[in-house]
Amino acid sequence: MIPKFLKKRMFKAPVISDTTISHDVAQLSDNDKIATTVYTKAPINQLYRKLSGQVLDVAVKPKLLGELPEFAADDKTLTFYVLQDYSRSNSILIDLQTQEYKLPPALVGVKDSVHQIDENAAIVFLHHPKAKNDDLSPRLSRLIAATLQNPALKIRLVPVSILWGRAPEKEDSLFRLLMIDGWEDPSITKQLFNIGMMGRDTFVQFHAPQDLRSLIYESLHDDVAEPAHSTDSANLNDETSTHEAVTHALVPSANANRELVRTLQQQLNIYLDKQRASMLGPDLSDRRNLVDKLIYSPAIKHAIDKEATATGVTVREARILAKGYANEMVNDYSYPIIRIFDRFLTWLWTQLYDGVDVHHFERVRELAVDHEVIYVPCHRSHVDYLLLSYVIYKRGLSIPYIAAGDNLDVPVLGPFLRGAVAFFIRRSFRGNALYTAVLREYMHTLITRKTPIEYFIEGGRSRSGRLLPPKMGMLAMTVHSQLRQTNKPVVFIPTYIGYERIMEGGTYIGELKGKPKESESLMGLLKVSRKIERIFGNVHLSFGTPLHLTDFMQKFDVPADSLPADRTDTPLDAKASAMVDNIGIKIMQNINKAAVVNPVSLLSLVLLSAPKAALDEDICREQIALYQNIARQLPYADDTVITDMSPQHIIDYGIKLKLIERIPHILGDIIQVAGKQAALLSYFRNNILHVFILHSFLAALVARNGRIERSRLEGIVAQMYPFLQSELFLHYSAHSLTETLNQKIDNMLSHGLIIELGHGVLSVPDANSRCYQQLKVLATPVGQSLERYFMTLALLAQQGSGNLTVEEVVDLCHLLGQRLSVLYADDIPDFFDRSLFLSFVNALIRLNYLQKDEETGILIFDNRIDNIAHHAKYVLSPDMMQILQQVASLDEAAIAHAMNEINNKKQRKFGRKR
Structure with a gap:
């Protein structure tokens, strides 16, 4: 449960300068009198503060984390900053920060004669060397007493975190580095080292302001409805009588007052501890001790015994094997390596990118305090995990532990990644029960230790720009851990990553066209480094809507703590397995919801939809503006x-990145895709294809038929929608699809792309109009998806029911797609992507158009396959349908030859992996 105290409240307060400020005293009754508040620089230690501030300002360059609290100019609320431990250097540092960011000053004397407040600083130390009464904060005690005695007094507390370095401590280390700020309270000596050694690696975060009176009322009387508090001074008199009456009834005795101070002080401590944990991460064990704890845990002991029994080896030999597995995967966190990466990546991003744009990060910051955060980003490039960790670190949260394929555990690179919180797992370990047990237990250890985790649910990098079907292994392990032992509630953070150029672009296209995948190595990394001088534009990170595991557990009726805590091999039941599948799909949908329609992806979508990938510049601008609208x-x-970039700037930007070019012409310049860039631009188009796909489908139906009844149009889209949804992870539900389609049709009507003739009939605009040309361009993107579907259906129909397995259908379609792309489709790599054909076949099985024989794997179907293919005539031209029919027509000899070659290729590939 999240304490009421932790609920975010934002208050408006005056910006107070370093000069003395006085408020006039209103001519009111004693009960209604507004305070005369005076902020003054305290005379005591004034010279010391000034000199110390000057020295600290030179030695320390703190980095601000998070968002600054917002304060209004007409509010009379007193502001006090809350720090956990007394420290002169921290006090001065906070004062410097409040001056720099124009916040109410920290090192000021605060005097308010009406409300009996006379403090020599606006800082509350929760642990103070002068504290008495069981270590209660003296200033907090006085502020609480004044608040209880004066209903009109308004005080806000602003908790502040200060970190001198960001290294989590080692649980079992014999020597803790003096200069690193971990969980130990800094002594004077350590603080001097902090200033001298870590002054350039200091972090400050101002947290959400908290209203002291609200905190008091929540602590004293949770069962009494608190009167609404307004920051508007006009409402103050309306509330005063109510507050006064309640206050007189609630003023506690001296003993009760101490308990109240202790309660609020504890709440503030807990709050700052949680914030600190979200920034530093959990305490760490060194790697050797962590491996030993893992191997001797009850769950792994049980797995070792089973391995020994199953294989006939001794328990000692099985334990040595398990320890070897653990050493393969367990990370070796190194703060010096993190700092090296920080500096290197800061330089690298400056060289590579014009900027890194981050969206919706604050939702992550709020959840990180009380949740076990699992980052689940899409996987576009090797840069992904470095970039995401960098963004998280720079914004003040603990870096997640990243599940990386052991193909990255190569000399030089591997140890660096392991030191930067990567843990390595094998690409395939099916059938290896002991390895699976060790990995599950390691994941369970990380989750129960409240360690943020990151893994790529697609498994590998997308070669086409679309999201790949989710692989549920790591997701199932996360759920399995939570059902064994609930600690913090788990929340998944779907994360969209969008580039405007990628280093691996040429490699991806080659791999889609059949070139063998290059294994990761130091030499490969050096090859990539040659591209650093090239322009890569901006990169975009967007954190999607979080998904709470508890919500899915309630939806699927999966009880918490329902698996044995001391076992890793207890299988998930049918409900839990269905829940995992549903979470995986929702993650993919939420990644796509968080898409960034950047200039390059938008330009790619427009130009690749035009004949010969070229448009008149005026028409290109209009089409870009249409898509934006x-x-x-x-x-x-x-x-x-x-993107809010103007259409003209988008065109100029694409030329700057050398992705497109302008061809001067006396009748108007032409914008076309630069030489050999079409295949690469298709990658960026596919990043955002889902955003416009239904508009494109509707446009294709109207454009192909000239006129069509709205009801007929909706019927065709409804039958084909599940396949588009499966391919592009569209989030529209089936029961709301009609409403969604009507909204999109109305949207197209408003732009003049289609015309309503009456009686529910939709028509194209005049063939000579700009709107008609825009409709034709908009109709193009959906075509390639429908062409793949029709080709697959034609192959199935031509071969007949009961003759092909799923794998054979996908392999043959993959080969046919390659042939079609080379002969007819300008070599666009979409037809080379095997996962697209697999997605379509799986959707046919899920919707019961295909049935798979459990013993042989042979596909069985009826004439409904032909019924689906029948809809193609409403979108595809007769010529294209004839081409697809011809390509899909294979005799038995051709199929036998193709399958033999495919099997040989797979065996050679498997041999290389071995």
Whole structure:
């Protein structure tokens, strides 16, 4: 449960300068009198503070984390900053920060004669060397007493975190580094080292302001409804009588007052501890001790005994094997390596990118305090995990432990990644029960120790720009751990990563076209480093809507703590397995909801939809503006971000990145895709294809038929929608699809792209109009998806029911797609992507159009396959349908030859992996 205290409240307060400020005293009754508050620089130690501040300002360059609290100019609320431990250097540092950011000053004398407040500083230390009464904070005690005695007094507390370095401590280390600020309270000596050694690695975060009176009322009387507090001074008199009456009834005795101070002080301590934990991460064991704890845990002892019994080896030999597995995977966190990465990546991003744009991060910061955070980003590039960790670190949260494939555990690179909180897992370990047990227990250890984790649910990097079907292994392990032992509630953070150029672009296209995948190595890294001088534009990170595991557990009726805590091999039941599948799909949908429609992806979508990938510059600008207006007026999702760059600037930007070029012409310049860039641009188009796909489908139906009844149009889209949804992880539900389609049709009507003739008939605009040309361009993107579907259906129909397995259908479609792309589709790599054909076949099975024989794997179907293919005539031209039919027509000899070659290729690939 989250304490009421932790609820975020934002208050407006005056910006107070270093000069003396006085408020006039209103001519009111004693009960209604407004305080005369005077802020003065305290005379005591004034010279010391001034000199110390000057020295600290030179030695320390703190980095601000998070958002600054917002304060209004007309508020009379007193502001006090809350620090956990007494420290002169921290006090001066906070004062310097409040001056720099124009916040109410910290090192001021605060005098208020009406409300009996006379403090020589606006800082509350929860642990103070002068504390008496069981270590209660003297200043907090006085402020609470004054608040209880004066109903009109308004005080806000602003908790502040200060970190001198950000290294988590080692649980079992014999020597703790003096200069690193971990969990131990800094002594004077340590603080001097902090200033001297870590002054350039200091972090400050001002947390959400808290109203002291609200905290008091919540602590004293949770069962009494608190009167609404307004920061508007006009409402103050309306509330005063109510507050006064309640206050007189609630003023506690001296003993009760001490308990109240102790309660609030404890709440503030807990709050700052949680904030500190979210920034530093949990305490750490050194790697050797962590491996030993893992191997001798009850769950792994049980797995070792089972391994020994199953394989006939001794328990000692099985334990040595398990320890070897643990050493393969367990990370070796090194703060010096983190600092090296910080400096290197800061330089690298400056060299590579014009900027790193981050969206919706504050939702993550709020959740990190009380939740076990699992980051689940899409996987576009090797840069992903470095970039995401860098962004998280720079914004003040603990770096997640990253599940990385052991293909990255190569000399030089591997140890560095392991030191930067990567843990390595094998790409495949099916059938290895002991390895699975060790990995599950390690994941369980990380989760129960409240360690943030990151893994790529797609498994590998997308070669086409679309999201890949989710692999549920790591997700199932996360759920398995939570059902064994609930600690913090688990929350998944779907994260969209969008680039405007990627280093691996050429490699991806080659791999899609059949070139063998290059294994990761130091030499490969050096090859990539040659590209640092190239321009890569901006990169975009967008943190999607969080998904809470508890919500899914309630939906699927999966009870907490329902698995044995001392076992890793207890299988998930049917409900839990269905829940895992549903979470995986929702993660993918929420990643796509958080998409960033950046200039390059938008430009790619427009130009690749045009004949010969070229448009008149005026038409290109209009088409870009059309797509921007469609996306803004009818957003794909609340989290979707649309570039605000103007169409002309987008064109100029694409030319700057050397992705497109302008061809001068006397009748008007032409914008076209630069030489050999079409295949690469298709990657960026696919990043945002889901945002416009239904608009494109509707446009294709109207454009192909000239006119069509709205009801007919909706019927065709409804039958084909599940396949598009499966391919692109669209979030629209089936039961609301009609409403969604009507909204999109109305949106297209408002832009003049289609015309309503009456009686529910939709028509194209005049063939000579700009709107008609825009409709034709908008209709193009959906075509390739429908062409793949029709080709697959044609192959199934031509071969007949009961003749092919799923794998054979996918392999043959993959080969046919390659052939079609080379002969007819300008070599666009979409037809080379095997995962797209697999997604379509799986959707056919899920919707019961295909049935798979459990013993043989053979696919069985009826004439409904032909019924689906029948809809293709409403979108595809007769010529394209004929081409697809011809390509899909294979005799038995051709199929036998193709399958033999495919099997040989797979065996060679498997041999290389071995």
